[in-house]
Amino acid sequence: MLLIRRRPLQVSHRSFLTKPPRPLVRHSHYQSHAHVDPTGPVRVRFAPSPTGYLHLGGLRTALFNYLLAKKTGGTFILRIEDTDRVGYFLTSLTNCLVGLGLRYRNSHCINGRILAVTIYWGSDREDNFGAVVVWHRLSGSASDQPTHPSVFNQNGSAYRCFCTAQRLQHVREMAQKAGRGPMYDRRCLSLSQRDIEENLRQGMPYTVRLLIPDGITHVHDLVYGHVEFSNTGLDDSILMKSDGFPTYHMAHVVDDHLMNITHVLRGEEWLPSTPKHILLYRAFSWTVPSFVHLPLLLNADRSKLSKRSGDVHVEDYIQHGYLPEALVNFVALLGWSPREEGKEIMGMEELVEEFSLPGLNKSNPIVSTNKLNWINKHHLGKRAGSTEGMRSLVEMLKPMVKEQYGESLRDSGNEAHMEDVYLANVISTLKLAYSRIFPTDRIHNIADIPILCGYYFVEPDYVSAESVELKAEVGDHALSEYRRSHVC
Known part of the structure; x- marks a missing residue:
């Protein structure tokens, strides 16, 4: 254990001429x-x-x-x-x-x-x-x-x-x-x-x-x-x-x-x-x-990233569903580049292997949420590919689903939709869907699942004012186009 003790220094006097200001x-x-x-x-x-x-x-x-x-x-x-x-x-x-x-x-x-x-x-x-x-x-x-x-x-x-x-x-x-x-x-x-x-x-x-x-x-x-x-x-x-x-x-x-x-x-x-x-x-x-x-981190508008400007606290990012390894990966690329050009998705071991002081630069990096989302999506898929990683994602998703749909699921008797096996199947289905029909920017972190994919947990509401308005906007034309495009 190291303790540093501090109190005023005893100093001597020495005369010194006042100096005129000059360039710094x-x-x-x-x-x-x-x-x-x-x-x-x-x-x-x-x-x-x-x-x-x-x-x-x-x-x-x-x-x-x-x-x-x-x-x-x-x-x-x-x-x-x-x-x-x-x-x-x-x-x-x-x-x-x-x-x-x-x-x-x-x-x-x-x-x-x-x-x-x-x-x-x-x-x-x-x-x-x-x-x-x-x-x-x-x-x-x-x-x-x-x-x-x-x-x-x-x-x-x-x-x-x-x-x-x-x-x-x-x-x-x-x-x-x-x-x-x-x-x-x-x-x-x-x-x-x-x-x-x-x-x-x-x-x-x-x-x-x-x-x-x-x-x-x-x-x-x-x-x-x-x-x-x-x-x-x-x-x-x-x-x-x-x-x-x-x-x-x-x-x-x-x-x-x-x-x-x-x-x-x-x-x-x-x-x-x-x-x-x-x-x-x-x-x-x-x-x-x-x-x-x-170099200082900058916002997208090139203003200085401040601790007072939005979600710049690490805890905020974690609470919003970003994975720790993705956040580390993202932050590592803010002012540093690996030797291999184009290499961006890295875990901690790879970062240690790649890191070197010559990779640092003095250009002010831009903190891009889109880049963070892209990196997080890749790490999300990587986690979902292992049993242990899937278990950790389920543990992250479960309280989010309970908070948003817990009451509805209990009232409808669908509490099984909050169980581990069901949540793991939802994540697996979405992971598979990434490479087929889901837009790449649809889901980029675990917190997006209960928000954007509520249909996995509760029945759609067809009678709400919003649903009726949406149905009127879509109309029969969209249904006809869908049927036509899927005719073999």
């Missing part, structure tokens, strides 16, 4: 990925922040980390970061990952309070490749918590900031009026040692800020290539808050180092923060991991 980023020519595949086992982590219900973007990040670890015989880590001391949906997240095939093992509960969920998969376990899951649930005062020893006091890479929230708000407003970005003006960097000691004697609260040096920070990303960031565009970010707890920037770098992370796979939105993370690694004299930033 410069991309070099996009380079080939031919050399980027790891040559040995990797240690990777999925560290959702902010955490909550698992969404498609998070699933893709977790999956790519998982596939890379599995492919190289390395270690996959699920880390739930709790830097803001907020309760998270841990059960929902871990259940989703397990249900989708990203499995884990052990958990630890100490003194009735979960301090960490720790998962180690030893190489002696069949079909496992090593994993660690750590959940920091920090409570009480910061002084009661463990701490990572400070090294900033020796190299002047950080400084105390005693500015109040009111003054920081004023600085932001003045910068906005001047047409500048909301960067800290480094007032506290010019404090003398005597001023600092006096502020501390008076008990003034303070934060700890990263001191951004002059120059350019180079980021080599295995998807986006070489990116240069002018340090003049980087703010002196807060590393430790006045309550003694670390911010995300500080906490995740410390965690990654102590967990010996070799490759950081995460969303593109973290690329602008990467130079700060690299500067932190250098301040601690730690080895910088390899970075792999994944």
